[in-house]
Amino acid sequence: MNGDSHRSAPEERLVNLVVALLATEQGLTKDTILTSVAGYREQGAGGASKDALEKMFERDKENLRALGVPIETIGDFADPDDLREARYRVPTAEYSLPVDIDFSPAEIAVLNLASGVWGESSMSADARSGLRKIRALGIDVDAPIIGYAPRISLREPSFTPLQRAIEQARVVEFDYIKGGSDAAHRRRLQPFALLEYEGRWHVYGFDVSLGAERTFLLTRISSDVTVTRTSFDAALREGAGEKALAGLTAVAERQRALLEVEPGTEAALRLHRRGIPAEQGIHVPYVDAHIFADELASYGPEVRVVAPTDLRDLVIDRLERTRALHEKAVA
Amino acid sequence: MSARPLLATDRASLMLQLVPYLISRGEVSVADAAEDFEVTPEQMRAMVEKLTVIGLPGDGGFWQMANDLFDIDWDLLDEQDHISLTNAVGLERTPRLTAREAAALLAGLQLAASLPGVGDSGVVQGLLAKLARGASSAPADVIVAPSAVDEVRTTVSDAIRAGVAVSFTYQAPDAAPTTRTVDPVKVHIADGQWYLQGWCHLREAIRTFHLDRVSSVALTDIPIAHAGEPVPGLFASAESDAVVEVRCRADVLPLLGDYLDRASVSGSGEYRSAALRVADERSIKRVAARLGGDVEITAPAAARASAASWAEAGLAQYR
Numbered sequence: 120m121n122g123d124s125h126r127s128a129p130e131e132r133l134v135n136l137v138v139a140l141l142a143t144e145q146g147l148t149k150d151t152i153l154t155s156v157a158g159y160r161e162q163g164a165g166g167a168s169k170d171a172l173e174k175m176f177e178r179d180k181e182n183l184r185a186l187g188v189p190i191e192t193i194g195d196f197a198d199p200d201d202l203r204e205a206r207y208r209v210p211t212a213e214y215s216l217p218v219d220i221d222f223s224p225a226e227i228a229v230l231n232l233a234s235g236v237w238g239e240s241s242m243s244a245d246a247r248s249g250l251r252k253i254r255a256l257g258i259d260v261d262a263p264i265i266g267y268a269p270r271i272s273l274r275e276p277s278f279t280p281l282q283r284a285i286e287q288a289r290v291v292e293f294d295y296i297k298g299g300s301d302a303a304h305r306r307r308l309q310p311f312a313l314l315e316y317e318g319r320w321h322v323y324g325f326d327v328s329l330g331a332e333r334t335f336l337l338t339r340i341s342s343d344v345t346v347t348r349t350s351f352d353a354a355l356r357e358g359a360g361e362k363a364l365a366g367l368t369a370v371a372e373r374q375r376a377l378l379e380v381e382p383g384t385e386a387a388l389r390l391h392r393r394g395i396p397a398e399q400g401i402h403v404p405y406v407d408a409h410i411f412a413d414e415l416a417s418y419g420p421e422v423r424v425v426a427p428t429d430l431r432d433l434v435i436d437r438l439e440r441t442r443a444l445h446e447k448a449v450a
Numbered sequence: 451m452s453a454r455p456l457l458a459t460d461r462a463s464l465m466l467q468l469v470p471y472l473i474s475r476g477e478v479s480v481a482d483a484a485e486d487f488e489v490t491p492e493q494m495r496a497m498v499e500k501l502t503v504i505g506l507p508g509d510g511g512f513w514q515m516a517n518d519l520f521d522i523d524w525d526l527l528d529e530q531d532h533i534s535l536t537n538a539v540g541l542e543r544t545p546r547l548t549a550r551e552a553a554a555l556l557a558g559l560q561l562a563a564s565l566p567g568v569g570d571s572g573v574v575q576g577l578l579a580k581l582a583r584g585a586s587s588a589p590a591d592v593i594v595a596p597s598a599v600d601e602v603r604t605t606v607s608d609a610i611r612a613g614v615a616v617s618f619t620y621q622a623p624d625a626a627p628t629t630r631t632v633d634p635v636k637v638h639i640a641d642g643q644w645y646l647q648g649w650c651h652l653r654e655a656i657r658t659f660h661l662d663r664v665s666s667v668a669l670t671d672i673p674i675a676h677a678g679e680p681v682p683g684l685f686a687s688a689e690s691d692a693v694v695e696v697r698c699r700a701d702v703l704p705l706l707g708d709y710l711d712r713a714s715v716s717g718s719g720e721y722r723s724a725a726l727r728v729a730d731e732r733s734i735k736r737v738a739a740r741l742g743g744d745v746e747i748t749a750p751a752a753a754r755a756s757a758a759s760w761a762e763a764g765l766a767q768y769r
Binding site: 188189213243364434 | 581
């Protein structure tokens with residue numbers, strides 16, 4: 120190494136730190152780390168202040184934890200302000216994939232398919248990186264599963280901050296439009312789970328302002344999602360996904376529209392699959408009146424809403440606005 | 451694979467994965483490793499070179515001994531562009547999945563579980579448990595609700611696996627039903643909708659069929675003859691597409707969904723104009739009514755008029 124190289128790349132320092140912390144059983148003190156681990160050592164020798172080095176170490180620990188590296192602090196916590204005697208290490212068993220987990224060639228083939236569902240969205244890199252780790256176990260792969268191209272769409276920018284807030288069990292804030300042309304209202308939520316239902320993303324959690332559990336559509340979040348510093352009990356998240364799914368399914372069971380549908384039309388084709396025949400027309404379950412009204416309006420004269428009245432009014436409103444907007448020549 | 455810009459933490463994460471990968475592969479070309487890690491060959495070479503200055507801490511501030519550092523076969527790298535690790539000082543084991551990685555795979559598996567022939571094999575259930583156990587911290591619950599698999603979906607999947615053509619009645623919107631025989635190539639699932647891409651014997655070309663519009667489906671005993679045809683993307687533009695001009699508020703644009711992926715958008719400020727490519731001009735009146743007055747069709751005049759009369763005909767039922 121020459122004289123300039125005490126400014127080595129930060130990833131070198133990060134990986135050196137992991138190697139050092141994995142190699143120690145009893146843990147290394149901060150002083151030992153800063154004077155012996157390559158990356159800190161050279162910067163210290165190059166004149167960087169102790170304070171700067173310590174800040175760098177704190178940042179590095181945070182970054183590595185975000186990468187899933189479990190850095191353990193062992194020490195005397197009688198005085199939490201004095202961590203000089205604290206020792207740091209990475210327990211091998213928690214760092215690496217459990218030894219007893221192995222994957223069959225058929226499982227790898229299914230994981231290959233599963234990792235491809237995210238297209239170009241933000242989850243895609245995570246899925247492929249996870250698959251790469253599993254494949255590094257050196258497992259053979261069955262012939263790929265052909266004939267399927269499953270995709271999950273993820274267009275909502277609110278997804279990523281919501282996911283982070285769920286992981287960290289932190290309260291979020293956002294503006295939410297309840298439906299149609301209503302004004303947006305500020306919501307404060309303890310987010311528990313994300314759920315894709317009928318092709319739409321929802322977040323389920325405890326609405327702090329309402330004091331009740333609620334499900335929100337991501338497409339109706341009209342502001343950035345702010346992840347606050349307020350945390351909540353992480354145990355609240357347990358089983359939340361299943362609860363959210365059961366909740367939406369129950370809503371669909373409860374809410375049924377009575378519709379008259381013109382036979383042989385697009386509406387008949389799409390609605391009969393989901394409907395239950397009634398004496399006059401069909402009953403179709405739905406979750407969200409505004410979203411179902413959007414769909415029903417698209418069918419124009421092919422479907423007439425008999426009941427409920429609120430759904431019927433929403434459809435009429437959409438059709439009236441569509442007519443009003445298009446009946447005159449372009450201005 | 452396209453290479454993305456890498457942050458220092460990304461590179462650190464890749465290097466932690468690189469050691470167990472190189473150990474399990476033995477010897478691997480720079481090109482193959484780059485492809486597996488989705489980086490350029492130059493980035494891969496730089497990572498490997500960096501690895502050789504990484505190692506165990508030196509004793510009391512001294513430089514590390516050579517055998518305290520990772521090392522590679524330099525001759526092999528210089529002469530054949532192949533990587534082979536000759537000394538490892540840790541990191542031999544594959545790191546756990548991050549919460550985010552586990553969540554992304556778990557959600558993908560839930561969708562895979564709904565596929566006939568994949569989900570019913572029992573493999574998915576075992577994988578869900580293994581992934582949850584292999585994560586470094588609890589992944590956020592990301593749930594993909596299962597969609598019902600009906601006879602049409604099952605039969606089409608059977609046809610792909612058996613390598614035979616499938617016959618069905620197809621009801622395109624605003625057209626008379628037709629009977630089709632199709633060499634199935636791929637089932638696409640997007641936004642919860644299922645589509646079949648295949649060689650249509652009637653049209654003598656690759657066509658896409660929305661499975662909700664398919665009925666009276668049956669397997670044939672005709673072997674697939676056109677499986678090797680190039681398959682366009684699911685919503686790829688065709689030359690026959692019509693162009694429809696619309697105007698809407700900027701915040702309404704995302705509601706156009708898939709249409710937006712193929713649209714050219716212009717304007718700034720509160721309102722935007724978009725030129726949408728649609729397979730059938732007649733279908734745009736449905737889009738306008740769906741978006742209930744938030745999207746205005748500005749051209750062509752016929753499409754605009756059809757939206758008005760479509761809405762009027764709908765309203766007439768309520769008078």
